[in-house]
Amino acid sequence: MNEVRLKSILDNDFYKITMQNAVIKLFPNERVKYEFINRGKHLFPAGFDTELRKCVNAMAELKLTKDEKEFLRITCPYLDLPYLDFLGGYHYDPAEVQIRQTGNDLSVTVEGEWYRTILWEVPLLALISELYYAMHGMERDSDESVIMNTLEKARELNDLGVTFAEFGTRRRHSYKVHDLVMDALTQNKSSKFTGSSNIHFAMKYGVKPIGTHAHEWFMFHGAEYGFKMANALSLEHWVDVYRGDLGVALSDTYTTDVFFQQFDKKFAKLFDGVRHDSGDPIEFAYKTIEHYKTNGINPLFKYIIFSDGLNMEKVAEITHACNGKIGISFGIGTNLTNDVGLKPMNIVMKLIAAKSINGDWIPTVKLSDEHGKYTGDPKMIELAKEFLRIKD
Structure with a gap:
């Protein structure tokens, strides 16, 4: 070993x-x-x-x-x-x-x-x-197989015309596989691959580190200030620190329906978009589009990052459902860094x-x-x- x-x-x-x-x-x-x-x-x-x-x-x-x-x-x-x-x-x-x-x-x-x-x-x-x-x-599968598999996925994603990032650190097969995947994803310089959630690999391969906040940010606020105030104060505090940077809000810590009750016009305008991490992605997209419209905001000026258990079929389905309705991007994790012939x-x-x-x-x-x-x-x-x- x-x-x-x-x-x-x-x-x-x-x-x-x-x-x-x-x-x-x-x-x-x-x-x-x-x-x-x-x-x-x-x-x-x-x-x-x-x-x-x-x-x-x-x-x-x-x-x-x-x-x-x-x-x-x-x-x-x-x-x-x-x-x-x-x-x-x-x-x-x-x-x-x-x-x-x-x-x-x-x-x-x-x-x-x-x-x-x-x-x-x-x-x-x-x-x-x-x-x-x-x-x-x-x-696991051979290095060559991992590389070819990754290149094929990158081609499929580029054919769909969607931007995507690698989000696979926490359940990766190994550092070696993660490295192989990042090397493959950065080979095509005209690709729509935008970066990695992993800072080390973003630096190694000269791409953008991607991420804002996680569920724990909202979970802590719920414990500290109460559930009714958790979403609003989490977002308020984030804006206080980053003043408009890192503007993607995670939506599902206390269900999306509750989130949108507090994601009012102020937050909807301040944040560039939202991240989907559980539940039906297309249903979520339609709720998000409707929420922006209700607040007088053109959804095409905003975007959703989808990051929940994505594979190529899911990405294609979401893309076809959302095209021309709202900006979209994908954070693909385990399907990139642990697709090696073993169960993740x-x-x-x-x-x-x-x-x-x-x-x-x-x-x-x-x-x-x-x-x-x-x-x-x-x-x-x-x-x-x-x-x-x-x-x-």
């Missing part, structure tokens, strides 16, 4: 960096907890916890290089210079990560200050995925609690547009549904 290790502190999704900058600015004293969720009921081999602990301990050695810092400074002028200095001195603290294994079950939790622990989620998932295949000794893992890591001023832990919840993707304490989920008048 080849040694599984991260090679760069920027081998992470860009929205973790953008959120960390905002957290340092607005919530420097908040403590949070994250928890690994094994949605696919995968069975982990004996000793997996020991190997994962070695990977996590090795992350303490990662440090932002001068070239990486300069890349962020030039490419992302909306990131505060004091933040870049902070990141230059940041080290992962393995003590923030608890790993336990009971039989074939794996438990991973993270606890600490939000501004520090926010960076763990994506690399932990990427390591768990890569280590899982390595320890099971599963053989179904794993996530979620913010599960935030510590209140009086020291109590307040559970967070996510009520996506798919009931099967609801996450959080069951009592709190029911409370959120009651407050937000969400009916199953």
Whole structure:
């Protein structure tokens, strides 16, 4: 088994960096907890916890290089210079990560200050995925096959005339496959490939790092300020920090219907578009188009980024439904970085609690547009549904 290790502190999704900058600015004293969720009921081999602990301990050695810092400074002028200095001195603290294994079950939790622990989620998932295949000794498709498969997908997407980005860090097969995919995607200079959510690979291949915020931004606001205020305050705080940059709003933390109730004309004009991450994508597109029209905004001046479990068939279907009605773009993840002849893992890591001023832990919840993707304490989920008048 080849040694599984991260090679760069920027081998992470860009929205973790953008959120960390905002957290340092607005919530420097908040403590949070994250928890690994094994949605696919995968069975982990004996000793997996020991190997994962070695990977996590090795992350303490990662440090932002001068070239990486300069890349962020030039490419992302909306990131505060004091933040870049902070990141230059940041080290992962393995003590923030608890790993336990009971039989074939794996438990991973993270606890600490939000501004520090926010960076763990994506690399932990990427390591768990890569280590899982390595320890099971599963053989993937050849490098040549991965490259040809990726080039074929890029051709199909270009034929559709859609812009697309690579969003596949967290459930990639391995760093090597991710690298092969990025190399293939950047071969055609006239392609509509726009960039990667992974900062390290965006820098390596000279493309744009792509991302704004994740569900945890809205989940934290729900715990801190209450469910009724979560969407509006999340968006307000984002605008306070980025002043019009990074203008794609994630819509489904507390269902899209609830989101649009608070995504009023002000936000609809301020944000460039919205991201779809659960539920029927075409139904979502029509709701979004109608929402813009209701607020007197031409939907063709806005766009939707689709990012939920996309494959080529889904992309084609969405494109045909939306052409000429609203701007569209696609963030394709696992179908690019883990289409290697093996079943991709179904794993996530979620913010599960935030510590209140009086020291109590307040559970967070996510009520996506798919009931099967609801996450959080069951009592709190029911409370959120009651407050937000969400009916199953």
